[in-house]
Amino acid sequence: MSRKATPSRASLSDRIRTWRNRMIADPAFRRRARNWPILRRITNKRANELFALTAGFVNSQVLLACVELDLFAALEDDPKDTAALARHVRLPGDAADRLLRAAEGIGLVARTSDGRWTLDDHGAVLTQSPGITAMIRHHGAVYRDLADPVALLRDPPAETETSRFWSYVGGTVGAEDGAAYSELMRISQDMVIEEVLDAYPMDRHRHLLDVGGGSGAFVTVAGNRWPSLELSLFDLPAVAETARQRLANGPLSGRLTVHGGSFLDDALPRDADCYALIRVLYDHDDAAALRILSAIHEAMEDGDTLIIGEPMAGDASGARQVAAYFTFYLMAMRSGRCRAPDDIFALLQAAGFRHMRQHRTRMPVVAGLVSARK
Numbered sequence: 584m585s586r587k588a589t590p591s592r593a594s595l596s597d598r599i600r601t602w603r604n605r606m607i608a609d610p611a612f613r614r615r616a617r618n619w620p621i622l623r624r625i626t627n628k629r630a631n632e633l634f635a636l637t638a639g640f641v642n643s644q645v646l647l648a649c650v651e652l653d654l655f656a657a658l659e660d661d662p663k664d665t666a667a668l669a670r671h672v673r674l675p676g677d678a679a680d681r682l683l684r685a686a687e688g689i690g691l692v693a694r695t696s697d698g699r700w701t702l703d704d705h706g707a708v709l710t711q712s713p714g715i716t717a718m719i720r721h722h723g724a725v726y727r728d729l730a731d732p733v734a735l736l737r738d739p740p741a742e743t744e745t746s747r748f749w750s751y752v753g754g755t756v757g758a759e760d761g762a763a764y765s766e767l768m769r770i771s772q773d774m775v776i777e778e779v780l781d782a783y784p785m786d787r788h789r790h791l792l793d794v795g796g797g798s799g800a801f802v803t804v805a806g807n808r809w810p811s812l813e814l815s816l817f818d819l820p821a822v823a824e825t826a827r828q829r830l831a832n833g834p835l836s837g838r839l840t841v842h843g844g845s846f847l848d849d850a851l852p853r854d855a856d857c858y859a860l861i862r863v864l865y866d867h868d869d870a871a872a873l874r875i876l877s878a879i880h881e882a883m884e885d886g887d888t889l890i891i892g893e894p895m896a897g898d899a900s901g902a903r904q905v906a907a908y909f910t911f912y913l914m915a916m917r918s919g920r921c922r923a924p925d926d927i928f929a930l931l932q933a934a935g936f937r938h939m940r941q942h943r944t945r946m947p948v949v950a951g952l953v954s955a956r957k
């Protein structure tokens with residue numbers, strides 16, 4: 584049941600917020616604010632932010648066109664003029680010029696002093712970020728599901744393009760799907776792994792079990808960083824088989840065990856002292872999330888640790904963006920929930936965990952991290 588706060592109950596900060604909102608909403612105040620240097624700066628900043636929000640879809644499509652045409656790779660080594668780039672991306676000169684001007688507007692490319700084109704900051708990052716690039720490409724299906732967001736909120740269909748794309752979420756994945764989606768998972772995982780392992784070094788543990796470990800990128804990086812760490816990976820049988828084949832002859836094979844099974848139905852291996860759920864919990868609604876946590880708790884000995892690393896909601900500006908993106912993304916996927924650390928603590932507590940802690944990550948837009956002990 585929702586309760587409406589009466590003005591007399593509102594805290595001072597709530598009342599200031601209400602007063603502030605009335606001022607900002609008033610066109611006469613906004614006109615006056617433009618005349619005062621400091622207020623003008625804030626006004627312009629807010630206007631630009633609201634414009635970026637309003638233009639979000641257009642910006643995403645400019646980005647998608649650059650990625651699909653491989654524009655950033657063409658600019659990686661040397662600046663080029665419009666005609667040379669038009670030939671590279673196989674567009675008429677005028678169309679290439681439009682694309683470049685649009686890309687310049689959103690920080691993807693920039694002009695050199697002699698009028699040619701080079702990479703701007705975002706474009707430079709994207710030349711070496713296959714994970715982000717793959718996510719930009721796969722947005723087509725998600726955006727089609729979100730084309731009518733109110734309809735999706737009111738009357739979500741049982742199946743969407745996004746839910747079919749990530750078919751493993753329901754626990755049904757065939758051998759042929761296993762390799763394909765694990766590949767997208769793998770290349771999109773690098774930044775998450777770094778955030779998690781920088782914020783939570785594994786030197787205090789003997790044996791790491793990555794639950795829902797996909798193709799094994801997390802255990803691979805952890806194993807390389809901590810040479811005496813024993814490693815295990817647990818995932819659906821088809822995915823586990825893909826991981827086994829990838830890692831069978833690698834340098835870690837002597838200390839890695841791969842287990843196939845479902846964390847919703849099967850018992851988990853018991854020999855680890857650190858269990859990890861990396862980008863797993865947010866795939867699942869609360870009931871399933873609680874089952875996963877309970878299965879891990881059941882497998883653990885007293886004192887063992889669970890770490891949970893995934894994009895999390897929160898107060899940092901990156902975490903706020905994560906909340907908006909993944910809340911709607913997961914609605915399109917028809918499963919899961921973007922949670923704040925407190926939401927995860929509540930589930931952990933219900934599953935019997937204690938000593939719950941949030942660990943600060945350096946880039947909350949990439950991942951948040953919490954840990955708990957049995």
Ligand SMILES: CC(C)=CCC/C(C)=C/CC/C(C)=C/C=C/C(C)=C/C=C/C=C(C)/C=C/C=C(C)/C=C/C=C(C)/C=C/CC(C)(C)O
Pocket residue numbers: 704708715718749771862865866912916948949
């Ligand atoms: C050198 C001099 C003189 C000055 C430099 C000045 C300076 C420090 C500039 C900064 C440059 C710099 C270092 C920039 C770094 C930028 C970085 C690290 C950007 C990172 C961006 C990350 C992004 C955009 C991540 C996007 C991730 C997405 C969209 C992930 C989507 C994931 C999905 C949909 C997962 C689905 C899985 C499922 C199904 C839910 O389980």
Ligand SMILES: C[S@@+](CC[C@H](N)C(=O)[O-])C[C@H]1O[C@@H](n2cnc3c(N)ncnc32)[C@H](O)[C@@H]1O
Pocket residue numbers: 751752753754768769772775794795796797798801817818819822844845846847860861862863866
């Ligand atoms: C979003 S992916 C994350 C993979 C990897 N941890 C990463 O960050 O790239 C979720 C993983 O959970 C696995 N998974 C989903 N349902 C599962 C289940 N019922 N039992 C075991 N693993 C499952 C998927 O196969 C997939 O590898």
